[in-house]
Amino acid sequence: MSIGTNWAGNLRYGAATIARPRSREELSGVLATAGPLRPLGSRHSFNDIADTTGTLIDLSAMPAEVERTAPDAVRVSGGMRYGELGVDLQRRGLALANFASLPHISVAGAVSTGTHGSGDGIGSLATAVRAVTLAGPDGERTLHRGDADFAGAVVSLGALGVMVEVELDVEPAYDVAQTVHEGPAWDALLAEFDRATALGTSVSIFSRWTDRDRADQLWVKNRVGGPALDAELLARLGTTPATVQRHPILGAPAEACTPQLGEPGPWHERLPHFRLAFTPSAGEELQSEYLVPRRDAARAIEAIRALADRIAPLLLVNEIRTVAADDLWLSPSYGEAAVGLHFTWRRDQPAVEALLPAIEAVLPDTARPHWGKLSTLEPAEVHRRLPRWADFAALEARMDPAGRFRNAYLERLGL
Ligand SMILES: Cc1cc2nc3c(=O)[nH]c(=O)nc-3n(C[C@H](O)[C@H](O)[C@H](O)COP(=O)(O)OP(=O)(O)OC[C@H]3O[C@@H](n4cnc5c(N)ncnc54)[C@H](O)[C@@H]3O)c2cc1C
CATH class of the missing domain: 3.30.43.10 (Uridine Diphospho-n-acetylenolpyruvylglucosamine Reductase, domain 2)
Structure with missing residues (x-):
């Protein structure tokens, strides 16, 4: 079969x-x-x-269930997709703090790999988890935030069992307006990086690296009622406001994207870049991503900029986002606020895998790979960059002593 x-x-x-x-x-x-x-x-x-x-x-095929467990919490089925969860929560007048670029992914799958959106003040999707229920051959076990092993069991790569449900933090529903600003100058962006990523609740910088002087676009998603856009900064960055709906890949048709041009709308229809009913991103593509501590972000971006000539021919688009720090052991933003350097590649895996070592060699040695994307970093290097790796390995050995959930990916990682 x-x-x-x-x-x-x-x-x-x-x-x-x-x-x-x-x-x-x-x-x-x-x-x-x-x-x-x-x-x-x-x-x-x-x-x-x-x-x-x-x-x-x-x-x-399991029932997609959402149950209110507290004024600020819901319990949801692990197999549910974020897009469906967003619609359900909005109907109840509730919201999540963050969303990835696409609503098509499952809650358990996204949480297990540390999937994130963007926002200086918002953690990855896994940081909303306040309890997780894992099922294995010996039955189910629920771990709550604050329990000894909880911080190891959320971003857990599918290694600890089947996440049948999670309890998530929620807040009252809110509206977001999304605006796109074209052509920010890299020198100004790097000089004003902290102010630029604080332009809204959630900010992304997109670039195809065909131009070393200017990025393509700055996307700003702002909660309605929050501070007004900093027009002086946008002018200093040399941006011009987009007057039509844009795709992250400048010039690609934008009907798959959530509404922009400042039109306010519910959080779940603005925080993701792509709409549930459409194919997200480019479709024919591969992805890699490295998260560096915020203090290393300018160095990391300059390193990518210096490789632009090698990167651009294979690249569909590079997206730079920010993620707040958390305490989840395998989270790429563990311990320190991070900046994600994401690459959407043309679907030429041999060429991408031939280029990745060159990128990994010039990035700061604090860069952590996204678990669900392509990387060629050596396992020993991955362990070194994750201070709680050994704790996770010990937890995995306790929770799955027979190695029923191990696979080739985990064995290569050394589990
Ligand atoms: C177009 C596109 C856009 C993307 N955008 C983003 C983005 O904005 N931000 C970002 O960080 N990432 C992004 N990603 C990556 C994606 O979010 C991750 O790869 C995520 O893990 C995918 O979730 P999934 O449900 O497809 O899980 P899968 O890919 O099916 O599985 C991923 C992992 O989760 C585990 N898992 C799945 N279900 C369970 C369960 N019930 N219990 C325990 N473990 C489970 C699996 O065993 C596996 O280890 C994007 C990917 C694509 C294709």
């Missing part, structure tokens, strides 16, 4: 079989079967993190 491919089409899953349990009871039956197991989300990762030689467990 063919299980098919990941979203990008660059990975054909090697699993022997796929299970689609429709209830917790059916799931426990799957977990009781012999052989390696691996939870699968909405297949949006670009590497083999979600693959196995045994049974893939896809939760998309």
Whole structure:
């Protein structure tokens, strides 16, 4: 039986079989079967993190449930997609603080890899998790924020069991207005980096690196009622306001993108760049991303800028975002606020993998890779850059002593 491919089409899953349990009871039956197991989300990762030689467990047929557990918390099914969750929360007058660039990804899959959006004051999606329920061959276990192992169990790469539900922080629903500013000058952006990323609740810098002097676009998503846009800074950066709807890849058709031009709308229809009903991003693409501590951001961007001639021919677009610090052991923003340097590549994997070592060599040695994207960093280097790696390895050995959830990706990492 063919299980098919990941979203990008660059990975054909090697699993022997796929299970689609429709209830917790059916799931426990799957977990009781012999052989390696691996939870699968909405297949949006670009590497083999979600693959196995045994049974893939896809939760998309489980009921998508949202339950209010406190004035500021909801419990949601792990297999639910963020886009559906956003619609449900908005109906209840509730909201999340953050969103990734696309609403198509599953909650458990996104949380497990440290997926993030942008915002100086907002953490990755995993930071909204206040409790997580993991199911394994020996039953279910719920860990709450503050419990000893909790900080290791949220961004956990699918290694600790099947995340059947998570409890998330929510707040009253709010509106966001999104504006695009074209052509910011790199020298001014780097000189004013802290002010530029504070222009709104959520800011992204897009560049195809065809021009070393100017980035393509600055996207600003601002909560309605918050401080007005800093016009003086936008002028100093040399931007001009976009007068038409834009795609992150300048010039690409923009109908897949959430409304811009300052039109206010609910948070879940503005924080993601892409709309649920459309193909996000470019479709035919690969992605890599490295998160550097904020103090190293200017150095990292200058290093990329110096490689522009080698990067641009393979690149669809580079996006720079900010993520607040957290205490989740495997989070790329563990311990320090981070800046994400994300690359959307043309779908030429050999060429991308040949270029990545050159990028990794010039980035500061504090750069941590995104778990769900392509990287060629040596495992020992990844461990060194994550101070809690050994704690996570010990937790994994305790929670999955038989290694039922291990796969080739985790073994390469040294688990
Ligand atoms: C077009 C596009 C845009 C993207 N934009 C962003 C972005 O803005 N920010 C960002 O940070 N990343 C982004 N990504 C990367 C993406 O968010 C991550 O790869 C994410 O992990 C995908 O979630 P998924 O549901 O597809 O999980 P999968 O790719 O299916 O799985 C990822 C991992 O989660 C585990 N997992 C899945 N479900 C469960 C479960 N129920 N229990 C336990 N573990 C589970 C899997 O075992 C695997 O280890 C983007 C990807 C694409 C394709």
